Amino acid sequence: MKEEIARIQHSMAEQGYITDRATATAAYLAITLRKPLLIEGPPGVGKTEVAKVLARVLDTELIRLQCYEGLDVATALYEWNYPKQLLHIKLGETSGHSIAEREAQIFSESFLLERPLLRAIRATRQAVLLIDEVDRSDEEFEAFLLEVLAEHQVTIPEIGTVRATHEPCVVLTSNRMRELSEALRRRCLYLWIDYPSLAKELSIVRTKVPGIDERLAGDLTSFIQGVRRQRLAKTPGVAETLDWAHALVALHADSLDDDVAIETLGCILKDESDVRHLRTEIEARGASALVAAGRDAR
């Protein structure tokens, strides 16, 4: 493996993010080739964390744009400070300036509210721009985003064109709620992050919950691996595994017995029918059987 990629993987691990070769290589290529990185996968596997960790590894600012349906240019790029503008107009009423002059005054830098995309473009050093859950925005916004990613510049009618001096490293995440356009996909490098393997998840738990009892870590990880294979309304992600690990440690549980498991199901299952189903399973077969099933399958 090339030294730089190994170094990135190692640095990410140092920052507490256990990852594999695929992720490290994709991150390395995103930085080197200066292409955006599109990360897809089920919820809770650590897609957003890649961007956060990358910012720490590169020792730079993380600029985050959280997408939602209806997100428009004003909220993503810039907005004028309307109250300030109105006040300024009012105060300058008798100053004798022409309308054109006053207009030039109020549409200037000091009345401009920078939103994430503009901040990323105007950053004084290369930042990491995280566009989170881009599938929640709509097609119009996606088209606008594509333009920004392609040109690395935006046009503000009243001010002019703003070009990026230090192109940000862009990471996009998607939960696949909506099909993203081909154009956007082709512009990006693609990474699919899936639920981790037993070994990987175990090492994540050991890293993030230091001091956890070895056997407990193994048991709960195997249990979750088994649970994931079942048909659930909301499959637990790695975030849930870690919550559960913390909860069990806080309860001073040294092993995963039936009672503790049932009590803490709410940490990993967020849907009532899932909780009922698992509770029945544990009562019928016992938590240890589920642990064994999770460990042995595959």
Added chain:
Amino acid sequence: MDVTPATSIDAVRALAATDVGDRDDVYFALRPVFVTRREDLEPFDVAFDEWWSVARRALGETSAERKKSRTNPSVIAPTDEPKTAATSTYLTRWASSLSETEDDETVPIAAPSTRDAAGTKDFQHYDDADLRGLEEAAARIVRRLQSRRSRRWRIARRGARLDARRIVRLALASGGDPIRLVRRERKRRRTKLVVVCDVSGSMDLYSRFLLQVLYALQHAFARVETFAFSTRLVRITDALAGDTYREALDALGRASDGGWSGGTKIGESLESLRVGWPRLFDRRTAVIVLSDGWDTGDPEVLGSALREMGRRAGRIIWLNPLLGSPSYQPLTRGMQAALPHVDVFAPAHDLASLERLAAHLSF
């Protein structure tokens, strides 16, 4: 997988950044460049395997040196045994087996995407494993149909919010006093759905899939009314409103009380729908009829029922699973009578055809 010249350039640049002697390095470097979606992952693996062995031979290395060190899911070959149709319909089987428990809950889910990359496996060939993954896929597709609803703003005289931008501009003329207030409201696309599903014997192969779709639609859209028919029409909106798909099927089984077998009377059923629920149909309503058009009733009745319905409804969409077969011609009298009054005539035999439904639902 789309490969453009730009992709090739990126591929070369990616290779420049890696150690070309190491198979895994090359694999992990090329994959993010060529793959654009999860479904591309397996075809890429296959293609890379082939390419690598050729490249190796060209470089004079033996194939024994190929390392299998990467940990990727192996390609799962799709099974192709068509499910033999039972004599009774899917729903009657469910009605009679309400106490059956499925004890194979821990069987791994083969999501349609791993078995059927482009969503083109015909539903009549689906086996139990396919069907289990289908619920999630159907929900996902329907959510995408739903997301055509817009939350953007547009100017409106009595909107709930103020449009600050315009107000400031206009205030310039009045010395900073915001005299003219401009309001805005959210744009709303208000498509209503009326879904009518043929559950008679001839549709049995597709019933299992279509009911999943109906269930997903019911839970995704705000305004849906769903009906099922074979010889007579039954409203199943409430039955489908169950919290889980299984509950919905239970309720459907109970609602059927013997109505799901025997012949098909499409015209009579549609007419009873039009007459029984007249308020359902207005300009914003999309009517979706799911049927293969095999009608044992009077085609005249079918034609006139659709014509009258089309007068009030915004759009009539007829989805026919048989259209999935390239040799199918809508030659039955029922289909012939119906077609002139139908706005959209489209297939509904696999996931891909469902996705294309999105375009027809915004009007």
